[in-house]
Amino acid sequence: MEFSHVSFAYPESGGRKILDDISFTIHAGETFAILGSTGCGKSTLISLIPRFYDATEGQVLVDGVDVKDYSLKDLRSKVAIALQxxxxxxxxxxxxxxxxxxxxxxxxxxxxxxxxxxxxxxxxxxxxxxxxxxxxxxxxxxxxxxxxxxxxxxxxxAEILIFDDATSALDLKTEARLYEALKRTRPEATKIIIAQRIASVRDADRIAVLENGKITACGSHAQLYASSDIYRDICRSQGQDGTNG
Ligand SMILES: Nc1ncnc2c1ncn2[C@@H]1O[C@H](COP(=O)(O)OP(=O)(O)OP(=O)(O)O)[C@@H](O)[C@H]1O
Ligand SMILES: [Mg+2]
Missing domain, CATH: 3.40.50.300 (P-loop containing nucleotide triphosphate hydrolases)
Incomplete structure (x- = not known):
């Protein structure tokens, strides 16, 4: 699935862009995590996939097709969401x-x-x-x-599984077992994980850092730890180092 130059403002927010020209692609089977401070727009971003809202500008594509070109029923059958x-x-x-x-x-x-x-x-x-x-x-x-x-x-x-802070109450061991089981039983599904804890996302294939409406860094845990100041700061504040696992 793909976000192509997506911007979004809530109709009632007077044009203030929550998402500002965001582009990224997630491959089938990939685990893609989204990290960012509270209120930065993570839930808003994923709400554009099943069309709870429509992008103000740009396109959201699932299997190469604009989400607006699916019937809502077909689109939503492709997406499963677990909330906090x-x-x-x-x-x-x-x-x-x-x-x-x-x-x-x-x-x-x-x-x-x-x-x-x-x-x-x-x-x-x-x-x-x-x-x-x-x-x-x-x-x-x-x-x-x-x-x-x-x-x-x-x-x-569903082919796209979205967890929006859906494992926040689980201890890390149970959470890790869950993600392992998910990889094993649903290898083909695209998994999008929103979480607050670095420990929850460090094993994801890629992690995107959302800040001020933009994705300011995107890569594996080790890559981001080496290249992104904000990511390293979040890690340090949570007692996490740059190694994997
Ligand atoms: N339905 C809505 N109408 C207007 N503004 C909204 C609406 N939902 C969210 N917002 C605003 O959009 C911004 C992003 O909210 P969002 O829920 O996407 O953040 P988030 O990153 O998921 O935060 P959290 O980590 O706390 O869940 C916030 O400033 C919020 O106040
Ligand atoms: Mg949220």
Missing amino acids: KSEIFSGSILDNILWGNPDADRLKAAEAAETAQAMEFISQKAEGMDAPVTQGGTSLSGGQKQRLSISRAVLKN
Whole structure:
């Protein structure tokens, strides 16, 4: 997928550009991370892919086709998004994972939960996937809710998977297992990861640093550590060095 000279301003923000002439390409199967301070426009950027908003200037392309040339239904079937806060409703864990995907079944839901590292806590429940959850997921921890939401996104089997701060409540080991499982089970999917922690993104194929509406640096962790002052500053503030792994 590709962003070609994309600029964006919210209609109500008086023309202030949140994204300013952004261009980059993400290859199928690649893990692409986006890093940047709060409010810099990360969620805005990814919202242009499923057309929650349209670029003010420039083009967003999926499989070489402008997103505006797809039907919304076709476009959105290609994109799965997991957010930091997910909607959990009362019903079983299985109902919650299957939500929005009428084609899926119990086995596929279990596989998705396995990839999302959710089986770890589901299997501890006597009723397993049939265990009830309350409205809003009040009976679940933040990290458990996030893993249900990720199970749901994985189950959608979309070619573009977007995680917008979707693993922020997971400990680093669980998060690393999740990303490994994702690479293993969905090698062909394009994975876009927004995260605050360097430890969450340092294994990504490429990391883009978003600042003042521009991508000011883009490369692997080691490349950015060597070349980008701001990236190195973020790393140091989080106690991360320039090595991989
Ligand atoms: N619907 C909206 N209408 C107008 N302005 C918005 C809207 N959504 C976000 N903004 C503004 O756009 C800017 C970018 O917001 P965005 O949510 O993309 O940031 P972010 O990088 O995802 O931040 P965070 O890391 O906190 O999630 C912010 O200044 C925000 O106030
Ligand atoms: Mg955001």
